[in-house]
Amino acid sequence: MLHKLRVMVGYLVAITATWLPASSYAEFKYNLPEPVSGITRDIYSLHNLTSIVGIIIMIIVTGLIVYSLVTHRKSKGFEADQHFHESWFGKWSWALVPVIVLGIDMSIAGPASKTLNKIETYDPADVTVKVTGSQWKWTYEYMDSGVKIVSNLNRDLTPEDEFYLRDVDNPLVLPTGKRIRFLHTASDVLHAWWVPAITYKKDSIPGYINETWTVLDTDKEGTYRGQCAENCGTGHAYMPIVVNVVSASAFDEFIGGQKLAMAAAAEEASADKIWAHEELMKRGEEVYIKNCVACHQVTGEGIPNVFPALKGGAITTGDLAAHKDIVLNGKQGTAMAAWGAQLNDLEIAALITYERNAWGNNTGDTVQPADIKAAR
Structure with missing residues (x-):
């Protein structure tokens, strides 16, 4: 025994x-x-x-x-x-x-x-990043430089890829050897930004700011991954986090490049150019896939009883002014976010033009950046 x-x-x-x-x-x-x-x-x-x-x-x-x-x-x-x-x-x-x-x-x-x-120490930070969780993406704002990045799931990868559902289009870039402060919040429901190798987790709460910090080792440059750690709805699995850790000099170069790109985009969006319908449709499809496809799907058919269909929808085929309003200001009490502060006039004009003419909607409407500027 x-x-x-x-x-x-x-x-x-x-x-x-x-x-x-x-x-x-x-x-x-x-x-x-x-x-x-x-x-x-x-x-x-x-x-x-x-x-x-x-x-x-x-x-x-x-x-x-x-x-x-x-x-x-x-x-x-x-x-x-x-x-x-x-x-x-x-x-x-x-x-x-x-x-x-x-x-x-x-x-x-x-x-x-x-x-x-x-x-729970709150020493002065060298870099401050505001992290905003939304269904289902992350928005990063470098508070010291005004640079803003929207990070979405990379939908080009297949299930066979090593980083399927774990890669993004725009990763967060952080420097080594600097004290980094993260300000966590959310625009709709609870989220939680967590990259275990980099920092600890605190919830992202709408209307509230949580704070975390880190100082990255100078010999640990590389790519690190995480995931939203708070069940935030049907797209919870589609909120990966990718962080590129670089040297302090490479980080400064990155911020400089982002400032130039933002200035060029703002200048283009504010120009008095009259855009061709085909140009707006092409740009609008890019904006839609990057920002809207998680809810309304590639086909525009949405998810029944969850997210409304845009294909043949009352908004996308009805009153144009109402369409502009809901894209700019969102709809209270629903998951429809206000995109007015997130997209420029050209991006919103292209998006609305695309939605009103894709999937057989064929309204023939063409919305110019000047129309969005007037509607704000």
């Missing part, structure tokens, strides 16, 4: 070992990603500590249970000691066990308190 017990415990230890948060098992995704900042390194160590303590407790408790089941069987003729509570151990175990539990808790509480205190 003792041999059988040893075999059972051996199997238990072998199975449990596959769950150990050791670096040798990291490639099997049993652990958090390798940290690339001081704060995530502390969290990683704390996670490992609690996991190891928990596994040790589980092994001891499970071993005692198995031993008791094997040894104290009625079929073996075992009779319970009715006077156990009168023994020394029976009397003092009520005090001993809580002391042991408290000791275990304190062994974790010390490192945990240090980590939490470090998390």
